[in-house]
Amino acid sequence: MIVSGEMSVAVGREELWAVLSDPQRLAQALPGVSDVTIEDEQHFSAVAHPFTALGETPVALEFEIVEVRAGEFVAIAATGSAGENLLTLTLSLELASTADGTTASWRAEVGLRGVLASLLQRGLAELLREQVDAVLCAAAAISTADRG
């Protein structure tokens, strides 16, 4: 499943990038994410807790940053598991400066294996949008707070 979106925030591109590239800081402000562990510059892990028809469904995710152009673009690959369900994700995020701040364009390709493939086939797109928006909003909020 391919999902994409775009969001504008009233924060400068560099400021936003600074937060987005610091998962530890970002994690503290994120809803539904726990156990963020930084392994090295390219790898980190986290547990997401989305609500599905099964209730809260913890998904343990391993992330790898596969491409980065500082300040403007990052591509991340992730694999995860929720019990016997498996998830694969490739996410690319591109930042562009605008007169009012920054526009973030993103694109995700998600593969699910297991009952979640059935349960989430209609809800996954919205779930992803919510999660990405939450990340961007959180990053913008932290940036604003830093500035203040």
Next chain:
Amino acid sequence: MSTPPGETTFYPEVEQSDRLGVWSGKSVPRKEDKRLLKGQGAFVDDLWMHRQGHVHFVRSPHAHARIVSIDVSRAEALPGVYATLTGEEVGELQQPFFQMAPEPAGLMKDYCMAVGKARYMGEPVVAVLAESAELARDAAALVEVVYEPLEVVVDGIATIEPQAPVLHEEIGSNVAWHGVYDYGDVDWALENADHVVRIDRLHFHRFSSTPLETTGALVNWDPGTGVVEFRSNNQMPMFAAMFIGPAIGLGIDHMQFSSQDIGGGFGIKITSYTYLTALALLSRKAGRPVKWSESRWEHLAASAHGNERTFLDIEVPVMSDGTILGFKVRAFDDAGAYLRYEPLGAVIWAQVVPGNYRFKHVRVDYTETLTNKCPVGPNRGYSRLQHLWLIERIVDIVAKELNFDRVALRALNYVQPEEFPYETPNGCIYDSGDYPAMLEQVLELIDYEGALKRKLESAGSGKRIGIGIGSTLDSGTNNFGQSRIINSALPFSGNGEAAVVRLDLYGEITVTIGTSPQGQGHETTAAQVTADILGCSPDLVHVAAGYNKAANTYVGFSGTYASQFAVTGLGAVMGAAEQLRGEIVKVGACMLGAEESDIELADGFVRLAANPEAAIPFIGIAATVFANVAELPGELADSVTLNCRYVYRPPFTVPDHETKRGKLTLTYASQVHAAVVEVDDETGQVTILAYAAVDECGRKVNPKIVEGQVHGATGHGIGAALYESFEYDADGQLLNSTFADYHAATSLDVPHIATGEIECPSPFTPNGAKGMGEGGGAPLSTIASAIEDALPEGAHIVFDSHNNSERVYDLLRSAALGGPRGVEVISR
């Protein structure tokens, strides 16, 4: 002994009992309902054993993957977890299940859990046993399985291409079975017909049953006696025993099967033997009873699906007067990942080769294939409903393409009432019927003339009216000898069922049967026939609920499946009741000092026919035999037990492997359905405006139970026609494994069903009854027929058995697009 090809022999006509009729044939209220309606039924999840643990299966998220490693250490470390069982252990503890397919598919190594490789999404990989179901599930989440994903194949035809990934390396291909059924001379018919109608492709979709109670079992491997007790809702226990016993080294004497109430089965609970095997191994390992209840998603994703079948290159020879000479077709049946009951489906359809029609020339080139999908199993109308749907599609398409009236074309080509018993091209014998009368009645029930008028009036309104007809057969009482058509080495033939009827010390009449009912009302109907034969009320007859191997009322194919209880089950009960009656009469005659011919049984008494005042109640007979036997002459005492066991055996011979001819089943109940639908031109939504079903199943034992079965089968079929279809993506992921996405039809979806009936007693059964209840998938044909009737001129033919709004929308638009219609006619 086989019947020589070309020689017609009917079954011997059976002398039918003249004692039935006081209670049989009446809609006696169901004895079972008292406890079921009060919530006092006993289903698998109601069972409990001391020290039992609960099982959760870890299942493969991949449709095809090598299992690289399994780590259960974190799960086993959790307090309250008793044991785990992995596929690797299963590979050491279990022999592969016996295969019915001939080689090379017969080389398949099928285990109760994935060993080395997972071949469908949802396949069990690890079993976890814990003190609660919740803990077992949590522990299962800690099991770490590393998979190496493999290429997936989900297309039942593409799977035989050389580049397709092979599921079972030991077989070497994904072909499970192939054979050509060739009856009459179809080449001659195609050369000499006035018209040949060619249909490119028809597809019968994959769906299943959704019983209220999912599969489950409580299994205990007794370490002391070595006896394994299976309390389950398996619906064909002795078939399960045939697979489980050799696989884990158990004799029949070391397997005890029982059930009480079963919340629906419809065939798909036949193949639960794989789970029973896993539970037995886990119980032995843990040294405690194990209990498992399948969740709904497990049921939808990984129990058993109905067979999906694609028909290609259909050619139909038709004469100018409308006589359809037969047809030829290539059929591809998708069995999923394993052959759990297959390839029996590759021959079961041949019970109904010409459907309800007088087709003489039929060739079916049949291939059964393997794909990375849930294994198939018998599902209401098993293997025949796909073929019967094909035939009804053929008849409708021929009518439309050659401008015949669909009603008249059916009436012309039906087997006519005076032709019964009727021999089909492959040697099956249709016992009785009157299809034209059923057609006439069902059209009256939907107000056919009114519907035609309404169709005309609806033109241009945006709501298209279509009228559909579906004729079908419900063949019942299998001859398991048909399995030899697919594998001549199989040691199966005939069929049977056992029953015991007893008179106990205080005059109680007790019946035990080898069947495992799932809602069919066996307790009631068995009581009705017993009461008729023994001259008492059904209220005095206690029929043991469910199946219990310990009751010694079983034979090799005992169980409840394939529309046969009214013949085999009640045949056994009648035989045993007649034996008991004979013993009661003997003892009564002796006690009354009369001849046996002077005795009658009535109202629970043995009495002199000429002087009813001279009577002994059943308790007097029983008390004498059991507790006062010295009062009887020794010779008489030695000859009566009041405990009579009878095995009913249908008069089958072995079908011929080479010619694929033979008598494959004993009775042919039939149904003709009709519907009026409204199709929304803008959205493709189909609304059923009127629906009717006329049933014929010989002499009915309990008409209300029959009507209930007709309603159930109709609802099931309507659901499949419009709502229920398993959809896999290209990766083999089932996209609708919950009721959120797999919409099982409810009472809100099923319209009022007008029912009618006719009665054509079977001459081949002891009570004139025919098995019924499967319904032959008539609604699938009927709805497809009605939708096609509603489509605009030039539209593509209705090519699929599942027609949701999206598909109907595409069909509606196809007329304007002007592409191929999927059919062509060659006229001479």
